[in-house]
Amino acid sequence: MKKVLYIWLVRFFAAWWGKKEPTLVVYLMSFGNNNEFIVKLGQKCSRxxxxxxxxxxxxxxxxxxxxxxxxxxxVSFTEGLHFLFSGLRFVVAAKLLFCDNYYAFLAGCQFKRQKTRVVQVWHANGAVKSFGWQEPKxxxxSAAAQKRFQAVYDQFDDYVIASPKMGEIFSESYDVDKKKMLTLGYPRSDKFLRAEWITQKRRRFYQVNPAxxxxxxxxxxxxxxxxxxxVTLELPEDFFQLVGRLASNQVLIIKLHPHLKNISQLIRTRLAKSKQVLxxxxxxxxxxxxxxxRLITDYSSVAFDYTLLDNAQEILFYCYDxxxxxNQVGLQHDFEQWLPGPLVLTTAELAQTLKKPLLRQDFRQFNQLWNTRNDGQATARIIKHYFG
Known part of the structure; x- marks a missing residue:
């Protein structure tokens, strides 16, 4: 009931704020990984x-x-009553609205459809997990909740994607027309193909960690x-013995999702004595x-980024659960067919794999499927598409 009331209030305030002609370019940001695109967008807007x-x-x-x-x-915002009096006015004043995620309040926005273009620039480069209508939950x-979800999906005029594969997933997951898919490439992927960015990241890393x-x-x-x-991360008990099986020339860097700060501290404590875990x-x-x-991941989208880099050698998908x-979250039905590396179901299997010599995997087929238009020029194409 609260969500129904909130969407009704959004609809009321959106109509109030939306009396003027939309003139702004607005970017809704829930992931801070697209700054280079936003800066270029800002420069274009200024011109x-x-x-x-x-x-x-x-x-x-x-x-x-x-x-x-x-x-x-x-402008900082969180969805709630304060947003209705502050941030919402920018949203409904947008002539061009970029979104990097699903935003529930969009279900109540009444855009002037001939004057506002709503663009989804998804925060991830591909999809292992299911979402939208494909998610089991x-x-x-309820029927009312499902109706709200579809109202958000239908707000997007364009879905910026990097591959026909991702377009198919969006179309099925959000029940939207394939004609809305624009295969322009993901702007946040450009940096992975830029030698200057790569060199700068490597230089800083080894300056801090020369050993x-x-x-x-x-x-x-x-x-x-x-x-x-x-949110949580319950690692198998034998994972904590894995570090004792690493070779002397190997180091393991653990980088958990930002949502896992509390869990991170618990895992650090368990591995505090290991000099090979950083x-x-x-x-x-x-x-x-x-x-x-070597990259070890599971259902994360990080694999789609890693394979674009010239140093990418091996990916292991450690999916112990x-x-x-x-069953609970859902995965793309064919994910085991296109995974660009071995699917590892146990810690013992992971340890054995890490003992093998490092051999460069061939990611060309995977990149043709998922990184089709990620060629380092996505930002330029998107800006040209919307600004000419």
Whole structure:
């Protein structure tokens, strides 16, 4: 009932704020991983005499501060009553609205359809998990909730994607027309193909960690699991013995999802005595990818980024809870067919795989499927498409 009332209030305030002609370019930010695109977007807006406003979740404060330093107007927001009196006015004043996620309040927005274009620039480059109508939990929700979900999906005029494969998933998951899919490439992928960015990340990493030169860097970057009390990550007990099986020239960097801060501390405590396990708080996952020799992940989208890099050698999919995750969260039905590396179901199997010599895997087929238009020019194409 509360959500129904909230959407009704959004509809009322959106109509109030929306009396003027839309003129702004607005970016809704829930992930702080697309700053380079936003800066280029801001520069284009300045040249065109338009104003860009970035509305960001508090979790993206760091990225927002960098944007503000670049001269871009930023406004913090969380969905709730305060948003109705503050942030919503920017949203309904948008002539061009970029969204990096699903935003529930969009169900109540009454855009002037001939004057406002709503664009989905998804925060991930591909999909292992299911979402939308393909997510098992969605089918268990009430008819009213399902109606709200579809109202949000239908708000998007365009879905910016990198591959026909992702277009098929969006079309099926959100029950929207395939004609809405624009295969322009993901702007946040451009940096992974830019030599200057890669060199800068490697230089900084080895300046801070000179002892790691010549070491085999293994990055473990799992996603979180949802539970009745929030998000969690329950690693198998024998995972904590894995570090004792690493070769002397190997180091394991563990980089958990930002939602797992509390869990991170517990795992650190368990592994505190191991000199081969490193925690690098001053580096993001993206910062670490250019120095990673072996990537261990699970259902995270990090694999879609890693395979774009020239140093990408091996990916292991450590899915110790595969069947449970598949039933509760859901996975793409064909994911085992296109995984660009071995599916590892036990810690023992993972340890055995890490003992094998590092051999470069061939990611060409995977990239043709998922990174079709991720060629380093996505930002330029998107800006040209919307600004000419």
């Amino acid at each position: 065109e005499g338009k104003q860009l406003v970035v509305l960001f979740y508090p979790s993206c404060s760091g990225a927002a501060n960098d944007l503000a330093a670049a001269g871009i107007k930023t 969605t089918q268990l929700r 790691l030169k010549g070491k085999e860097v293994i990055l473990y970057a799992p996603t979180y699991r949802e539970s009745t009390t929030g 925690w690098m708080d001053d580096f993001t996952t993206e910062d670490l990818l250019p120095v990673t020799d 595969l069947h449970e995750y598949q």
